[in-house]
Amino acid sequence: MDTTAVRNTFKEKFGAEGILYFSPGRVNLIGEHTDYNGGCVLPGAIDKGILAEIKPNGTDKVRAYSLDLQDYAEFGLNEEDKPKASWAHYIFGVCREMQKRGAKLSGFDTVFSGDVPLGAGLSSSAALESTFGFALNEIYNCGFDKKELVLIGQKTEHNYCGVNCGIMDQFASIFGKEGNLIRLDCSTMEYEYVPFHPQGYKVVLVDSVTKHELVDSPYNKRRQSCERAAAAIAVNHPQVKLLGDADLEMLEEVKGKISEEDYMRATYAIQENQRLVDTCEALKKGDYETVGKNIYATHHGMSKLYEVSTIELDFLNDIAKECGVTGSRIMGGGFGGCTINLVPEDKYDHFIETAVAKFKEKFGKEPKIYPVKISDGARRLN
Structure with a gap:
């Protein structure tokens, strides 16, 4: 600065x-x-x-x-x-x-x-x-x-x-x-x-340079899906106000009563809540391999179940896997923006060079790279 x-x-x-x-x-x-x-x-x-x-x-x-x-x-x-x-x-x-x-x-x-x-x-x-x-x-x-x-x-x-x-x-x-x-x-x-x-790791954002205009409708539609699923679960489990109060077993009970889309969105939301709890436990133990696995699982959920990723972000996530990055995912509401990556220091340079070159070759523009430290x-x- x-x-x-x-x-x-x-x-x-x-x-x-x-x-x-x-x-x-x-x-x-x-x-x-x-x-x-x-x-x-x-x-x-x-x-x-x-x-x-x-x-x-x-x-x-x-x-x-x-x-x-x-x-x-x-x-x-x-x-x-x-x-x-x-x-x-x-x-x-x-x-x-x-x-x-x-x-x-x-x-x-x-x-x-x-x-x-x-x-x-x-x-x-x-x-x-x-x-x-x-x-x-x-x-x-x-x-x-x-x-x-x-x-x-x-x-x-x-x-x-x-x-x-x-x-x-x-x-x-x-x-x-x-x-x-x-x-x-x-x-x-x-x-x-x-x-x-994260000793031995760096945190870096790779910006897909596609704007994430947080278009209201897709964001609101996902929120409504989650609210409908929570309401269906609450019929059997009145203590459930939001999906954060529910587990996957409760969701399975209402699978036939909600749309497939609502079921997918709710699956992601319940799994993501649990992943966050598991990640906090792993961080307290210094277990960054588990942290990385959870980060990848979040990307998969956001891409396939919540459907808020983009071709560019999925491409960057695939490159991270190929380069041996410990964890990588889309960060933010979706529809563009960055991936956040937990990268072993000895693989960092190779990952950045590969991501920039392959992204440019496929999309005709270079991604932006932002190394960050927690401060x-x-x-x-x-």
């Missing part, structure tokens, strides 16, 4: 020095489409994110400059002051959500920049919200705890950016801890840190 460019630009634009804050993007090792099915997710903060320099300016206006877009926005802090630029909605939204909770904010100057690749599924927007939420909370002594900062980020998406997201991205960005993943129940916000020390969450840098 280029702190020098941010500092120099801030000085040039505003003639002063502010305080530097950083919040990371995230990966999710396993647990995909589990959040709305009452299961857990297993994200970790990464060493890429959003860096901002911030200083109160004694006015009632925010003056913000996006270094990456080379764009400037100026706006007040009342509801009717919403800026035109879509990138500025994130900063404005965080300010408004904090004010709704009683925070007393005033105008400030800021320059920010990011090295979280946009559209790669690493949650650059959550990193941006977390940076400003964390910073303003500290600068203005608002007294919000970390869970409130997570909800402020989520509500910013809902109310100012038009994205009805869950809490995983903001939670990982705020609560991230080096050397740990976070086992998070998205419905209760209960969490525990799970050790992640700390939102913080002040100086």
